[in-house]
Amino acid sequence: MPADPARRNDRARRAILVAALELLAETSYPELTVERIAARAGVGKQTIYRWWRGKGAVILDALVEAATAGDGSVPDTGDVAADLRALIRATVAEFADPRLSATTRAITIETLADETLAEQVRDRLLRPQLDAVRSRLEAGRRVGQVRSDVDLDQVVELLFGPIYHRWLLRTGPLTEAYADGVVDLALAAVTPAAPADGRLDGGR
Amino acid sequence: MPADPARRNDRARRAILVAALELLAETSYPELTVERIAARAGVGKQTIYRWWRGKGAVILDALVEAATAGDGSVPDTGDVAADLRALIRATVAEFADPRLSATTRAITIETLADETLAEQVRDRLLRPQLDAVRSRLEAGRRVGQVRSDVDLDQVVELLFGPIYHRWLLRTGPLTEAYADGVVDLALAAVTPAAPADGRLDGGR
């Protein structure tokens, strides 16, 4: 007896997603319950459980909906260094913003507790964003601004990893200067050996 | 009326920590409740609440106890590249191990939901480990194996960030080859320019 999506009330669906995001911004995460979402949305609890597995799935849908709104691709001015600097600055600013940070924190908690949800977060939310950065790096590689002997997925993680690390573990401030530092280090790792002959390190 | 630590029953304390770690390895995290810990440890719930703020604090203490057992310092063979390779391989192996990964996942969840606990995790669990790596990098800097114009804390994050990122978001496998890739990239970022004459890393 799976519910029939054709008969779904879109009004209720949107009200639920909006209510979830609102409550996420107003209250701490443990206080965000399915019952409160239902009450805020003016909806029966069953309407939530009929279409979602729990609050984690609701939040994921809300975030996906919000993320899909924008373009998603990384600007390309022809200068990888400048583009990455702008991108990472924006990313760090997002993590530093209490509002956005709260939603990220919430979905991360769910991710850690529910493997199935984690896969969906990865595929529907993260992959598109990370792939966009990867694409920008590929373009940079084609014009010789990025070494050709590195795994670009690892470079993407080299950029975002430290930021997640600092955000997650609160080991330091998330400032613009920090963002620039991350980019500088990453660029030092992937910029081709400019002088004379190539051949940097010993490789894998 | 804060409890008197002098009268504390160490037998109960250890039983609680052991029970917490055992349950953590056996069941999913939401199923790890204070009641179950108490039951498993053969202890009253109040004995837990008397000394800890909740299950998160219990897990933290258990992890700190386990971590404090070892030395904690990073070996120094004189070769930064080799030492980091061994260290990061071991770290990746830890994150790849389901048993250890489960405890890390649990404490991370608590960290995200409780700011106070997050600070304690950072100061009591993470800082010592990260500082040990930093110290090793400082030693490497003194012998010219690490650039002198980089923030070593950022270099530490450059090493661990990608690993956390991949573990947290499940974006790829945590293999030995991956560990080596992370080290290679980080080394490329922090190895001195080494102009003209030799002096590179080149592995052991």
Place this chain on the structure above:
DNA sequence: CTGGCAAGACGATCCGTCTCGTCTCGTTGC
């Protein structure tokens, strides 16, 4: 007239506090 809807009752579970009666000790008076 089928099926989603809002509303909310329901049993189960866990929370964190509280209340028992027991036990471990350090203190005290002899």
Place this chain on the structure above:
DNA sequence: GCAACGAGACGAGACGGATCGTCTTGCCAG
């Protein structure tokens, strides 16, 4: 020395409150 005392931690579990996820009811739309 050495019992009696008493403060406080202990095991056990009752308790009210909150949330979970399911189930029931009646309404409404297609």
